Amino acid sequence: MAMNSVSSRETVAGSGRRGPRESFFRSLNARRYTLITLQVAIVALLLGGWEAGVRSGQINPFLFSSPSQVWQVLVDRFHSGEMLGDIKVTALETIIGFAVGAIGGSILGLLLWYSRFISDLAAPFIAAIGAIPVLAIAPITIIWFGTEMLSKVVIVAFSCVVVSLTTSYKGALRTDPDLINLLRSFNAGRGTIFIKLVVPSAMLWVLSGLRLNVGFALVGAIVGEYISSDSGVGHMILLGSSNFGMNIVLAGIVLVMLMMLCFNALVAFIERLILSWDKK
Amino acid sequence: MSKVLEAIGIRKSYATPGGGRTTILQDLHFHANRNEFVSFVGPSGCGKSTLFNIITGLLTPDSGSILLKNRETTGAPSPELGYVLQKDLLFPWRTVIDNVILGLEVQGMPKREARERARTLFELYHMEGYEKKYPSQLSGGMRQRVALMRTMVTQPEIILMDEAYKALDYPLKIALESELLSVVKQQQKTVIFITHDIEEAVTLSDRVYVMKAHPGEIVQEIAIDLETDSLAIPERRLSPRFNDYYERIWRSIGTQPASINE
Numbered sequence: 001m002a003m004n005s006v007s008s009r010e011t012v013a014g015s016g017r018r019g020p021r022e023s024f025f026r027s028l029n030a031r032r033y034t035l036i037t038l039q040v041a042i043v044a045l046l047l048g049g050w051e052a053g054v055r056s057g058q059i060n061p062f063l064f065s066s067p068s069q070v071w072q073v074l075v076d077r078f079h080s081g082e083m084l085g086d087i088k089v090t091a092l093e094t095i096i097g098f099a100v101g102a103i104g105g106s107i108l109g110l111l112l113w114y115s116r117f118i119s120d121l122a123a124p125f126i127a128a129i130g131a132i133p134v135l136a137i138a139p140i141t142i143i144w145f146g147t148e149m150l151s152k153v154v155i156v157a158f159s160c161v162v163v164s165l166t167t168s169y170k171g172a173l174r175t176d177p178d179l180i181n182l183l184r185s186f187n188a189g190r191g192t193i194f195i196k197l198v199v200p201s202a203m204l205w206v207l208s209g210l211r212l213n214v215g216f217a218l219v220g221a222i223v224g225e226y227i228s229s230d231s232g233v234g235h236m237i238l239l240g241s242s243n244f245g246m247n248i249v250l251a252g253i254v255l256v257m258l259m260m261l262c263f264n265a266l267v268a269f270i271e272r273l274i275l276s277w278d279k280k
Numbered sequence: 281m282s283k284v285l286e287a288i289g290i291r292k293s294y295a296t297p298g299g300g301r302t303t304i305l306q307d308l309h310f311h312a313n314r315n316e317f318v319s320f321v322g323p324s325g326c327g328k329s330t331l332f333n334i335i336t337g338l339l340t341p342d343s344g345s346i347l348l349k350n351r352e353t354t355g356a357p358s359p360e361l362g363y364v365l366q367k368d369l370l371f372p373w374r375t376v377i378d379n380v381i382l383g384l385e386v387q388g389m390p391k392r393e394a395r396e397r398a399r400t401l402f403e404l405y406h407m408e409g410y411e412k413k414y415p416s417q418l419s420g421g422m423r424q425r426v427a428l429m430r431t432m433v434t435q436p437e438i439i440l441m442d443e444a445y446k447a448l449d450y451p452l453k454i455a456l457e458s459e460l461l462s463v464v465k466q467q468q469k470t471v472i473f474i475t476h477d478i479e480e481a482v483t484l485s486d487r488v489y490v491m492k493a494h495p496g497e498i499v500q501e502i503a504i505d506l507e508t509d510s511l512a513i514p515e516r517r518l519s520p521r522f523n524d525y526y527e528r529i530w531r532s533i534g535t536q537p538a539s540i541n542e
Contacts, residue, residue, distance in 0.1 A: 181338055182369045185357045186386040186434070196386070200373045277373045277414045 065246040073251040082236075087255060089232040093149055093221040094263070097156020102213040104157070105164030106206045112165075113172035113198055114190065130162035134220055138227045152224035152232075159220035160213040167212070171205025172198050207271045214263045222256065233259070284360075284470050285335070285438055286311040289344035292330055303495035304330045308344070310489055310498060312438065312470050317461070319473040319481035319488045323533060327496025328474045332442045335472065336363055348438075359387070362436035366443040368427040370415040376426055377402075377411040383434040394433075401429050404463065421452040428460065438470045445480070454513045457484060461511045478533070482506075482525045483516045490532045500532045 047067045053059035054066035061069065077083035112119040138155050145151035175198050183193050225234025233255050240248030290308040293301045304327040312318045320328060333339035335346060337357050346353045348360055362383075370379045380401065381394035389397075402408045405425050415423055424444065431439060445453045461484060464471050475481055481488045482504060490500040506519040516522070 176369075178365070178367055179369055179371070181336075183382075183386060184338070185336060185361070185363060186383040187357050187359065188386045192386055196382075197371070200371070203373070275373075277375075278416070 061246075062244070063246065065250050069247045070250045070254065073247045074254065077251065083255070086231055086233045086236050087259065089149070090218075090221050090225065090234060091259060093152040093224065093232065094156055094217045094259075096149075097153040097220060098160060098213065098217040100153065101157030101160030102164045102210050102217065105161035106168040106209060108161075109165040109168030109170075109209075110172050110194075110199055110202060110206070112169045113175075113202075114194065119169065126162060126165060130166070134159040134216075134223055138223055141224070142228045147228040147230070152221055152229070155224040156217045156220035159216045159223075163213055163216065164206075164209040167209030168202055168206045171202030171209075174205070175201050203274060207267075207274065211264075211267050211271070214267050215260065218256065218260055218263065282314050283311045283347075284314050284349055285472070286347040286350075287335070287344065288347070290331070290334060290341045290346070291343045292327070292334065292339070292341050305334075305341070306495040306497045308496075308498055310501075312472055314470060315465075315468045317464065317471045317473065317484055317486045319475060319485040320491055321475055321478055321481040321488055321529060321533070322491030322496070323493050324476060325493035325496075326491040327493070328476075328491070329442065331496070332363075332440065332474055335440055336361060359434065360437045361440060362431035362434055362438070363440040363442070364424075364427050364431050364444045365441075366446045368415075368420075368423040370423055370426055370430075372415050375412050375414060376407070376418070379415065379426055380429045380433055382430055387434065398429070398433050401433055405429050405459065421448055421456060424448065424456060425459075428463075432463070432467070432469075436469075438472065439464065440472045440474075442474045443476070444473075446475075446477075453480075458511065458513045460484075461513070465511060478526055478529045479517070482522060482529065483513050488525075488529060490529050492533065500529075502528060 050059065050064070051067045054061045054064070059066075074083065077086075112122065134155060137158060141151045141154045141158075145154050179197055179201070180193055183197055188196070221232070222234035222237070225232040226238050229235040229238075233252050236255075237249050237252035240246070240252060287308055287310050290305055291303070292305040293303045296302050308331070310318075310320075320331065322328060330339065334341050337346075337353055348358055371382065374382070377395055377398055380398040381389075381391065384394035384397065385391060399411070402411060405428070407422065407425055407429070410418065410422065415426070418426070427444075445456055448456065457480065460471075463469075471484075473481070473484060483506075485504050488502045488504060489498050490502065491497065492499045502525065504525055506516050506521055506525075508516055508519050510516060
């Protein structure tokens, strides 16, 4: 959230003129620094208060751990190599599942544009599949696909596919009919219209579907690991909580947060690459 | 003079929500000769856009036919016909030059060859240096130029324009119209120009069809001769004969009571 508001301010500032409005930007910058300072202060206050509470005995470290203990777990696990191993497993599950589910779903959704009949036929089934919570099917996938990586990949793919499919189909349907007519006037066939117009014009929706799904994908991987696993960040959290190791649980949550931020940044980067024409 | 386009008895009606039918176009007969600039001018509701869609083949008339070079159109778009609308219809993800070559590309010309051909147009249309820009970086007038280039580069014989310059401010409109006129005269194109603007119709056209609304009908056909060789719109506008034509058209439109509710 904080990052969003900062970057949107920057675009406003970048598109303006220099000169009489300079003072306006100075106050904008001042505002920005105030915000960042306050945000950092809030985090420092919370962590500091938490740590102080534990050290003074006001907060029970067995139930709530403490920032320094969580940090210690992260450092230890980093040195022992466990941390990278867990991240690698969970990241791989997420990325492969995302590629199959979100990207595959997007392609299917775009292709539905081709046939109104097939999309109408499929609509209730897509809605039905979309109505199944990932948690509900997770145990079955373990039975069908084993406890190894494959079952988690399936869960991740399952949790992305419907959203991607429906957003990209909606995007494809929103193709400007005047642009379709223009291509028709050049005698373009349906295939040409699809490749040259429908796919690029739906790209905004496809990408917003992908952005949404990054979150679902990571949740899917963690859920899969909760059900059955021998490694991964979800496994680390599960194991920690079953041994009342709050340090480990919280360290795991920190890792999940960091992974999520990385994935989001990656998708934002890809988005900027694909939508490079969109900048002024 | 040979007719490159002829319409015979075009009728079109739409079903109304009440179950009846509204006649949009009532028995239209018109034609355009080779190298001729023909305008349709009329109030809103006279079916200009329907007419446009019928000529392009996007709509089929209830009865009547369109002949392109004496051959009846089949409803499939013809390469002889290119069009320009008020909406420039540029693809925002394509650079200017790639927008210009869209038609060539769709018709199967390799991109490199198409770009080579397109590049020769940029000077004529005062667009040098903008080849690699995106449409969002252009002004409205430039975007309209690109739309015209995209049509012209496929070398259609007939150019159909529907309120193409409606959204532009006056000086820009005058400038683009002057450009248009000199390009189509130089390249010997036939233009069918649909507009609500009488001034525009008189200054650009060789012949004007005046339409009325409800139902859309042609009420008058006026041959325009401004007695000037100039293709610059301001000069044509200052021709002593301009007011005569303007008044004649205005009167034939004005005899129809205009509804404010439209």
